[in-house]
Structure formats: C-alpha cells, structure tokens
Amino acid sequence: MKSLLLRQIIEGALLLSPTPLTIAELENLFSDSERPARDQILATVEDIQLDCRDRGYELVEVASGFRFQIREKLASWMHRLWEEKPKRYSNAMLETLALIAYRQPLTRGDIELVRGVAVSSDMIRTLLERGWIKIVGHRDVPGKPALYATTKEFLNYFNLSDLGQLPELKVGENMEANVHQPTLGVLESASSEITEN
C-alpha cells in the first residue's frame, strides 16, 4: 500500500472513531492482504503527529489509544461554540475520585475512613455511570464490600495515558517541613498498591 493512502486511512479512522484507537485497532482497518507492518503504522502515526504541529488539533496517546483532540490553548474560543460553562464537580466527588485513583482498589468504607464522612451511594453511582470507576472485586470480609478502581475512560477524560501520570501526592504547604514518618509510610504503601488496569 502506498504510504500516502495508508496515512489518509489512519487519519480518517482517527477522526471518525468516537473512541481512541489502539495500534491493533488501526491494524484491523486493513484486510489481511493489504495490512502494513506494525512498525509502518507506528511510523505513520508519528508522521501525522509531526504534521499537526501548527494545527489547531493534535494527535495524542491516552489510556485507550490515539485520538485527535483540539489544543488546550484554544479552549476559550471553543467554549463560545458550546455556549454553556463546563460542568464543575463537587469537592466531595473529587475527593472520592482522588482516593479511588491513588489508593485503588478500595471499598466505600475505606473512602469514608479517610474522608471522615459517609460517602453517598449516589456519588458512587454517578462515578460508575460516568464510567470513571468500576467494581474490580469484593473484599473478603463480612458483607463482601465492593472494591473500586478507576477505568481507562477516567484516564482518557483527564488526558492521561496511565496512572503514573497522576500528580504526585503532596502534603499541605504548612506541613511540608515536618512530615511524620508514619504518614510517609502510608503514602509509600499507597503507591505500591496501585495496579495497572
């Protein structure tokens, strides 16, 4: 296959697909007889990325593959198209999400223990419905509470390709100098607990 056609097909598919596409999915666009080598597809993707340098859009890799997106610096103009202000999420929801993201997998009880307040089932349901979290199992204690973890959609939404790209956990400015050993212990074990999706 000519490299120009190959490039056009990949460009077209990435603009048409509502979800990011993996290299494997790009391979599947081609019949067995015409399918290019994986390296060639990768090289083409890189080519397209370079070509977008000066464009209003870019080709980026997020958790579930490659997607075209509009550059962040253009956001204020794009909002004029969308008229309404983007939805804000409550602190309660963000705190719950942060705990699930950094401490996954964990139960609702675990979240309540750290936040010191009950976590409404409504909030968990909203996060589940949004596709940001999923149940990955149940803890083997009485009641068998569900264990929650974040999804690839969560990473996609926040423009991340993996959990390692989450901002580092930091203690507050006032406390930086005198963090206690036990706290650090907790933080370290937290990161080792995170498993890839």
Next chain:
Amino acid sequence: MKSLLLRQIIEGALLLSPTPLTIAELENLFSDSERPARDQILATVEDIQLDCRDRGYELVEVASGFRFQIREKLASWMHRLWEEKPKRYSNAMLETLALIAYRQPLTRGDIELVRGVAVSSDMIRTLLERGWIKIVGHRDVPGKPALYATTKEFLNYFNLSDLGQLPELKVGENMEANVHQPTLGVLESASSEITEN
C-alpha cells in the same frame, strides 16, 4: 489576531462542532475586539481547504455551512471500524436521549442540570449523526444555547406515531406526581420558547 492562531481557532471549531458551521457562526467565535473581517475568515477557510489536499479528510461546504468530512474514497476502510462491534450505548448516552425525548426541547445545560454530570459534545454528535435528535432553535438567553428535540426518524425507529406514545414513567414512591404535568407543560410552552435560527 495572528493568522496562524486565527486558522487554528477555525480548524478547532470545525472539528469540534457536531453540526456544520456558517461563516456567521465562525465570526461569533471571536469577541468584538478580536473579530477578524469576514474576508479574512473566508480566506482562512480556503487556506485550510487547500492544506487538506493530501489528507484523509477535507473541508467542504454543505447546505448548512462548512464541515470537515472524511474522504469518500476511504469509505471501505472506515466501514471496518464498525464491522464487528455494534457497541452498546453508555447509560450516560441513554439518559441524554431519554431526557431529550421526554422533556424536549431542552439545552445541553438543562440535561447537565438534571443528570448532574457533563454531557459531552460527542454524545450530542452521536445522537445527531444517528438522526434521532435535531436542533430546533436557540433559547433566548445569553449564549443562545441550542435547543434539542427528537426527530421523525426517532419516532420511526421506535415505531411510534407521536411522542404521546412514549411509555409512561413510573412515579417513584416519594416522587411527587409532578413528573408528568411539567413535562407536558414544557412541550406546550416549547413553541414560545424557541427563537428561530
């Protein structure tokens, strides 16, 4: 405004909008102080068209404005994207469709208010593409947000002759019987709310 930024904004808007954009709509992307002359916008659109010559997509003018579309010659590869997997719609998508069906016409903001989570442009686009919803006007408030309603195709797909045939909603125990009345109210007042495009 620098011509590169101008170009990026127009490119971004055309790739973001679920519907084609007219030159007037492109003008509206800019604040009064930065708005370029109409000629300049037209020249930029032509520039973008030229630049896409070798791309998998092109910028074309259709009845309701300009839009990016994937080249027709690539159709056979693009079809493979859908071949295997008729993916399920997410709950978020079904809820958005349900709200438009029962509470039409309403804006994206209305939907977000009730659902409590953001409605992505992509969700609206998918419903528009499927031909199930359309823009019936704009609410006469700042920003003039689009009002969405269901189409004849929606009724056809579900084998309905009119919206009155939608299944009746079960009213929750504690839910006041206000589910139906306001819905009908909205439908009746709809016409007065709509300002013509």
Next chain:
Amino acid sequence: MPPISPKNNQKNAFPRQVEMPFAVVQGQKLSVFPDDLYIPPDALEVILEAFEGPLDLLLYLIKRQNLDILDINVSEITRQYTDYISIMQDLKFELASDYLVMAAMLTEIKSQMLLPRVSEVIEEAMDPRAELIRRLQEYEVFKNAAKNIDKLTRLDRDIFLARAELSGPDPVILRPTVTLQDIKKALESVDERSRLSQHHEISEEIISTRERMADILSRLNKQTFVTFGSLFDPIEGKLGVIVTFLAVMELMKERLVDIVQTDSFGMIYVRAQEL
C-alpha cells in the same frame, strides 16, 4: 442524644494542666486564644455546607489559627469545634452523625490528655493525639490531590475531541439497538437520582445513622435477646462503632428496642420492642 455537652465543656475549658503555646505567630508564642470565634448564625449553614466533613472543619479551624497540625492544642480545638456543633444544634440544624462522631473522638482525646502522666517524657507513640493527627494529615493529602485532579487537563473543558463525519452514502453500519424500555428506564433513573441529590449533602448523611438503625432492627426480633456487643462490628473501626452506638441510642429514644441489664457491669441485652 449527642454524647457530649458542648456548653459544659466550654465552662471548664482551659484546664491549663500543661502550659503549652499552641501557636507561634511571627515568632511570638501564643498561649491565649484570639477571641474571634463569633460567626453570624445565618452564615453557619453556608459555612457548614462548605466543609466536606468534620476533618475538613477541623483542618479549617487549625489553619485559621495558623496552627501546625502536628502541634494542636486539643482542648482549644475541641472547644472551638464543639462551639460550632452546639450553635448548629441550637439552630436546630440537622447535623450529620459524622460531626458528632468527631466531637466524641475529640472529647475522648481531651480526657486522655488530662489523665496524669506516668512519665515526664511523652512518647510520640503514646500521644493520644497521634491518631487524630495522622487522620488530619492523610485527609489533607487527599484534599490536595482532589484539587490537583480538578486542575488536570480535562475533556470538554480544556480539550475537545476532534471529529469528522464520513462523506458519501450512508454506510451499512451496525449501530447499537435501543428499546423504548431502555429509554424509559434511563429517565426513571435520572429522576430518581435528581430526587436524591435534592437533599443537600449533610442531611443526606444522617441516613448513615438511620440506615444503621434499620440494619439493627432487622437483626432483632421480639422473642430473643441478643447481646449489646454483638451489634458492633469491629471491622468497621471506631467510626462504625460510634454510628452503631448512636443508632442504638436513637432506637431506644424512639422506643423501638428494649435494653436490659440485670446486674451492674453485667451483660447488656437488646431486643425489639413489643408493639
């Protein structure tokens, strides 16, 4: 019903058994509290709504005084905290049980601090504040993490998907099938959800005690007594224990359970009340 009586606490606040500066402001050690606790009552609801919970409220109280989390004066913070709580209750503002749980915990720590110490040297591990400090620090870490997540580049706010449609005749695309029932169910679930979220967060969380009351009732019957202790599940930790305790007290107040103890320090039994 709350396990503490804030008004009384306030009267004998400042036992001053340990003279310890609770704040260093611009190099000056302060051991007397600035008298700026007054908050107009109508602002309270707003303020309480701004907090994500008792830990958040505590953090605010500590930060407002420029205090170091590691060196909090428990009696002072307890006094301020219970002041807030008691004003809320005076205003008949429904408080989440979580806030009462924290008040109980603070009072417990405070009383432990008042106990005579065996040794002059207070070992770090023996400090009754240690657990509270650990929790405050841990909570603050995630409060910050939540802020950072909010700042991440986000779809449909900072970036947008770039999409284009296919030109030409409509391809034969296998699209998801949808039934009318799917749509009906979707809207019902939205209605249900928006109805639930109409209560604001705090009154919603009262449910946790009420939920626990219901759980306990469902485990009891009129015929047999169960031991008071069996109602508690140690796995739930301190918070769970206190919520269960509050739930039993509430059940007693509402005359839904009988509690029997035959001799002092003997076993306590609970059963559902005959109607």
